[in-house]
Amino acid sequence: MRILLIEDDAEAAAFAAKGLREAGHVVDHALDGESGHNMAAAGGYDAYVVDRMLPKMDGLALLSRRRDEGDQTPALFLSALGEVDDRVSGLQAGGDDYLVKPYAFQELLARVEALGRRSAAPAAPVTTRYKVGDLELDLLTRTVRRAATKIDLQPREFRLLEYLIRHAGQVVTRTMLLENVWEYHFDPQTNVIDVHISRLRSKIDKDFDKPLLKTVRGAGYTLSDSD
Amino acid sequence: MLRLFRTTSFRFTLIFVLLFACAVAILGAVVYRASFGAADKQTNMIIDSEITVLADLFAANGPGMLTRVIRQRTAWRDDSIYMLIGAPSGAVLAGNLTALPPEALTAEGGFFDFEFERPMLDAAGRETGIEQRKARGKVIRFRASPEAEQSFLVVVARDVGAREFLRASLGNVFVRISVATIALGVLIGILFSRTLLSRVETVSKTARAISAGDLSRRIPQTGDGDEVDHLSANLNSMLDQIERLMTGMRDVSDNIAHDLRSPLTRIRNRLTDAMKGGPEMKEIALQATLEDSERMLATFNALLSIARIQSGEGAGVMEPIDLVAIAEEMAELYEPAAQDAGFELTLKTAPTPLIKGSRELVSQAIANFLDNALKYAGGGSKIELTVEPGAKDMVRLSVCDDGPGVAYGDRDRIFERFVRLEESRTTPGSGLGLSLVAAIARAHGAILRLEDGFAREASGGNENGLCVVMEFPAASGD
Numbered sequence: 001m002r003i004l005l006i007e008d009d010a011e012a013a014a015f016a017a018k019g020l021r022e023a024g025h026v027v028d029h030a031l032d033g034e035s036g037h038n039m040a041a042a043g044g045y046d047a048y049v050v051d052r053m054l055p056k057m058d059g060l061a062l063l064s065r066r067r068d069e070g071d072q073t074p075a076l077f078l079s080a081l082g083e084v085d086d087r088v089s090g091l092q093a094g095g096d097d098y099l100v101k102p103y104a105f106q107e108l109l110a111r112v113e114a115l116g117r118r119s120a121a122p123a124a125p126v127t128t129r130y131k132v133g134d135l136e137l138d139l140l141t142r143t144v145r146r147a148a149t150k151i152d153l154q155p156r157e158f159r160l161l162e163y164l165i166r167h168a169g170q171v172v173t174r175t176m177l178l179e180n181v182w183e184y185h186f187d188p189q190t191n192v193i194d195v196h197i198s199r200l201r202s203k204i205d206k207d208f209d210k211p212l213l214k215t216v217r218g219a220g221y222t223l224s225d226s227d
Numbered sequence: 228m229l230r231l232f233r234t235t236s237f238r239f240t241l242i243f244v245l246l247f248a249c250a251v252a253i254l255g256a257v258v259y260r261a262s263f264g265a266a267d268k269q270t271n272m273i274i275d276s277e278i279t280v281l282a283d284l285f286a287a288n289g290p291g292m293l294t295r296v297i298r299q300r301t302a303w304r305d306d307s308i309y310m311l312i313g314a315p316s317g318a319v320l321a322g323n324l325t326a327l328p329p330e331a332l333t334a335e336g337g338f339f340d341f342e343f344e345r346p347m348l349d350a351a352g353r354e355t356g357i358e359q360r361k362a363r364g365k366v367i368r369f370r371a372s373p374e375a376e377q378s379f380l381v382v383v384a385r386d387v388g389a390r391e392f393l394r395a396s397l398g399n400v401f402v403r404i405s406v407a408t409i410a411l412g413v414l415i416g417i418l419f420s421r422t423l424l425s426r427v428e429t430v431s432k433t434a435r436a437i438s439a440g441d442l443s444r445r446i447p448q449t450g451d452g453d454e455v456d457h458l459s460a461n462l463n464s465m466l467d468q469i470e471r472l473m474t475g476m477r478d479v480s481d482n483i484a485h486d487l488r489s490p491l492t493r494i495r496n497r498l499t500d501a502m503k504g505g506p507e508m509k510e511i512a513l514q515a516t517l518e519d520s521e522r523m524l525a526t527f528n529a530l531l532s533i534a535r536i537q538s539g540e541g542a543g544v545m546e547p548i549d550l551v552a553i554a555e556e557m558a559e560l561y562e563p564a565a566q567d568a569g570f571e572l573t574l575k576t577a578p579t580p581l582i583k584g585s586r587e588l589v590s591q592a593i594a595n596f597l598d599n600a601l602k603y604a605g606g607g608s609k610i611e612l613t614v615e616p617g618a619k620d621m622v623r624l625s626v627c628d629d630g631p632g633v634a635y636g637d638r639d640r641i642f643e644r645f646v647r648l649e650e651s652r653t654t655p656g657s658g659l660g661l662s663l664v665a666a667i668a669r670a671h672g673a674i675l676r677l678e679d680g681f682a683r684e685a686s687g688g689n690e691n692g693l694c695v696v697m698e699f700p701a702a703s704g705d
Contacts, residue, residue: 186590
């Protein structure tokens with residue numbers, strides 16, 4: 001992916017850019033809102049990572065302007081402001097995701113890659129069936145099968161698996177799951193997500209040879225067929 | 228005193244006093260004109276009718292009869308004044324005027340006012356002096372026929388001294404009333420402004436004390452529910468909020484200093500050591516530093532959230548929400564984790580009215596209660612999340628467990644920031660969870676308290692469990 005990182009804190013930007021490059025992405029970096037906007041206008045990016053508070057032009061204004069000019073490149077806001085209102089204003093300005101500083105790099109990587117996936121197949125026909133290895137999920141009949149066996153899932157487990165399978169092959173963090181499956185934006189102290197995952201895992205992986213739902217140490221989970 | 232004259236209330240009073248004085252003056256003028264105008268008219272009418280009688284007498288009987296009648300009439304001492312003068316001789320034929328008033332010469336045929344002298348008499352009828360009197364009269368010329376050379380000048384007048392005296396004293400009364408009105412008004416104005424001023428002075432004294440740093444001062448209220456009282460009440464509640472915010476700010480900075488300085492020092496020391504040590508030691512130091520910094524970030528975030536919720540800024544949108552639905556979601560989220568930790572989490576709900584609040588914050592509060600129950604109710608076996616109607620128009624949310632509970636003496640303290648009871652020192656946590664909950668409760672107008680939970684027989688009655696209760700006001704019908 002070609003990623004445009006607009007962040008005025010040079011050290012934080014270098015840290016993020018280094019990590020993203022190591023993960024195989026191409027990263028351009030702008031130090032202020034104006035040059036960031038100009039680089040974005042030149043085009044060719046798969047995702048923007050925009051700090052909200054920037055010199056010369058703040059992140060919200062920058063993205064609103066890009067959206068007004070018809071630029072649909074997915075964007076993730078980075079911000080020290082993390083309350084619900086701030087998130088809402090970020091999403092209203094055209095942001096696709098919102099990450100509160102300080103963040104773990106794995107969290108940023110997972111979210112940026114999730115954004116990239118979204119933009120990679122913009123015109124893809126609406127899929128109602130997903131498949132990872134021999135695991136199949138059908139959105140219309142709301143059924144899950146692995147090999148020929150039908151697996152019974154609770155509604156929430158189904159939504160959890162649906163989110164994982166939509167992001168198959170990508171790392172999905174606990175926060176992403178909490179935000180997207182449960183729609184909460186706070187971090188419980190208890191490892192509630194881990195327990196839900198292990199329950200799901202016991203249903204879809206336990207009786208089969210090859211585990212599909214894997215834990216990524218220090219980051220989260222991934223659903224994939226590869227080893 | 229100078230300040231007194233500058234007060235608004237005094238100025239208002241002064242303006243009202245002036246307006247009132249004007250009204251009195253106008254009233255006086257109207258009364259004056261109406262009554263004295265009528266009196267003058269009456270005098271004129273009496274004079275005119277007398278002249279008619281005299282004219283008829285003259286026409287029928289001639290000047291001799293006229294002289295006699297006038298002599299007769301002037302024999303009594305009353306308000307009537309007559310004078311008959313023969314012309315052109317100028318001889319005074321009859322009458323009680325000593326001299327023809329000079330005004331009469333120019334006023335022939337019309338009314339005129341004049342002054343005359345009259346002897347003053349004592350009770351026995353003796354003359355004691357001369358007094359000046361005022362009179363109003365008419366002078367007219369009688370002729371036997373239009374061609375007749377001889378004519379008579381007749382003056383018929385009434386003494387108006389009594390009326391003049393009344394006129395003067397009435398004017399006097401009005402002047403006195405006006406003066407009294409103004410004086411009384413100014414006095415009332417001064418008293419009124421003084422009272423008001425003294426109360427305003429109390430307000431500004433309090434304000435000065437607060438500016439000087441005594442944030443606990445409040446404006447005393449008289450309790451009579453007037454505007455100044457209302458103002459004081461509003462200012463006081465504003466001061467309460469400011470004090471809360473200030474205390475919050477101070478707490479945050481104290482807490483940051485307290486809770487972030489020690490791990491920072493720890494990190495610094497550890498890194499200093501690691502620089503001297505071998506690669507293995509460096510690895511350990513880095514790992515510990517990473518953990519420390521993550522804890523610090525969590526603490527920092529919690530502090531910020533508390534501060535923002537307390538300032539009323541971070542509460543987000545308050546909308547009607549269903550506590551039962553939120554409790555169901557939270558129970559569903561926590562049930563597996565509770566089971567893993569050896570607890571049975573049950574949800575008990577009864578239909579309740581909606582409350583006004585933020586789903587995110589209320590969920591966060593419940594998550595906190597459940598986190599705490601899982602962390603501290605060790606030895607227990609059940610956690611119950613209940614949503615039910617509470618006392619009048621309240622919705623009661625409670626999380627109860629059968630763990631060791633909290634000693635009565637500690638119950639008030641645990642909502643304070645960073646308070647971690649001795650028993651919990653060994654478990655991880657920032658000590659901010661419940662103060663975050665307390666901030667959320669305040670933002671929702673909810674009451675937060677602790678009650679006994681489920682007693683466990685195995686503990687021999689020493690452990691009462693714990694209930695965290697949050698009572699939300701039901702959303703009003705609008």
